[in-house]
Amino acid sequence: MARSDLATGDQTAQAAIDGYIGDVEEELRGPRRARSRVLSEIRDGLEEATRTRMDAGLPAADASAAAIEEFGAPALTAHAFAGELGTARARRIVFALLLTGPCVGIWWLILLVPQPWRFDPQSLWRTIPVLPLVVVGVGAGIAVVAMTGRFTRWIPRVGAAAALSTAAAVTILCALGDTIVLSILGAAIAAGHLTAPVALASIAGAASVTRLVLARISCHRCLRTRLQLRHDDGEVSPR
Amino acid sequence: MRAETLKGHLDALLLASLEGGPLHGYAIIDGLRQGSGGTFDLPTGTVYPALHRLERGGLIAGTWDVSGGRRRRTYQLTRAGRDALGAERATWTEFSTAVTGLLGGGTWHAAT
Numbered sequence A: 001m002a003r004s005d006l007a008t009g010d011q012t013a014q015a016a017i018d019g020y021i022g023d024v025e026e027e028l029r030g031p032r033r034a035r036s037r038v039l040s041e042i043r044d045g046l047e048e049a050t051r052t053r054m055d056a057g058l059p060a061a062d063a064s065a066a067a068i069e070e071f072g073a074p075a076l077t078a079h080a081f082a083g084e085l086g087t088a089r090a091r092r093i094v095f096a097l098l099l100t101g102p103c104v105g106i107w108w109l110i111l112l113v114p115q116p117w118r119f120d121p122q123s124l125w126r127t128i129p130v131l132p133l134v135v136v137g138v139g140a141g142i143a144v145v146a147m148t149g150r151f152t153r154w155i156p157r158v159g160a161a162a163a164l165s166t167a168a169a170v171t172i173l174c175a176l177g178d179t180i181v182l183s184i185l186g187a188a189i190a191a192g193h194l195t196a197p198v199a200l201a202s203i204a205g206a207a208s209v210t211r212l213v214l215a216r217i218s219c220h221r222c223l224r225t226r227l228q229l230r231h232d233d234g235e236v237s238p239r
Numbered sequence B: 001m002r003a004e005t006l007k008g009h010l011d012a013l014l015l016a017s018l019e020g021g022p023l024h025g026y027a028i029i030d031g032l033r034q035g036s037g038g039t040f041d042l043p044t045g046t047v048y049p050a051l052h053r054l055e056r057g058g059l060i061a062g063t064w065d066v067s068g069g070r071r072r073r074t075y076q077l078t079r080a081g082r083d084a085l086g087a088e089r090a091t092w093t094e095f096s097t098a099v100t101g102l103l104g105g106g107t108w109h110a111a112t
Helices: A012-025 A032-055 A062-072 A074-080 A082-111 A123-129 A129-148 A160-191 A198-228 B008-015 B025-034 B044-056 B079-103
Strands: B060-067 B070-077
Touching: A012 A032, A012 A062, A012 A074, A012 A082, A032 A062, A032 A082, A032 B044, A032 B070, A062 A082, A062 B044, A074 A082, A074 B044, A082 A129, A082 A160, A082 A198, A082 B044, A082 B079, A129 A160, A160 A198, A198 B008, B008 B025, B008 B044, B025 B070, B044 B060, B070 B079
Parallel strands: none
Antiparallel strands: B060 B070
């Protein structure tokens, strides 16, 4: 049987759906792509629900009104996605830090590693004092990715609130690490002890300053999203 | 039935609804409603986030396609999802048999 065509239906039906989507959009918080995906799915679901009612004989305007009623208040619909969007934000930030970490770290490694190079954990630990922060930060980041993704088939799953809090902690560790290595570089320059090429020191410094700014923005987003979560998962909403 | 009542079984129901083939979100909601004779009339705010979570866990896979000029996300079971569904079924069978044995109206006695 041919489905009812919403496009040729009452204009008020489409306007009502557009209005509902706009209201949900205002309430959604999270990464832009994830929000766009959520809105596309809600729109598709609303249009499908409207068509189903039109097929059953309801006028387009009544069909869309009933579909909107079925979906619930825009604020509740948006709230139901808060957990998923919060988790998406935490994962995205941690992924970005884990992937860009080596791009920043490699310059500091070249700059600070004792010369001539020999494997000596004690002297490495002494000359690069941020290594413990790196180990903790990378470990926490991997934990967030693992405990919110495919590994949850085998390991415990964490909710959005925990994922966001841990992601915020990782950004703070990142910022702390960058501040420490920048301080070491600044002290070496001030004391006239900089033996490495200026270009190398400039690249390492610029990379860390850039990441400091991005870490601050990311931390703020994590904490703001965390505050907006009213429940850990946001999976259940009253009807 | 309220969504809270189903919380422990929602994943299994969603996986089962996709066993017959790929479906989009509203078709899953409608399928659960029709398949349960109207008992499981779940709000979209419960079903869509749960689908996203199952996808994140690798139990279902979502793909965008364009149908009638509209973007539509369709979900299907992955191999891991089929395995998880089998495990959920086994657990449910064991659980429901035990509960039916106790609540089914027969007499049973605790050891003294």
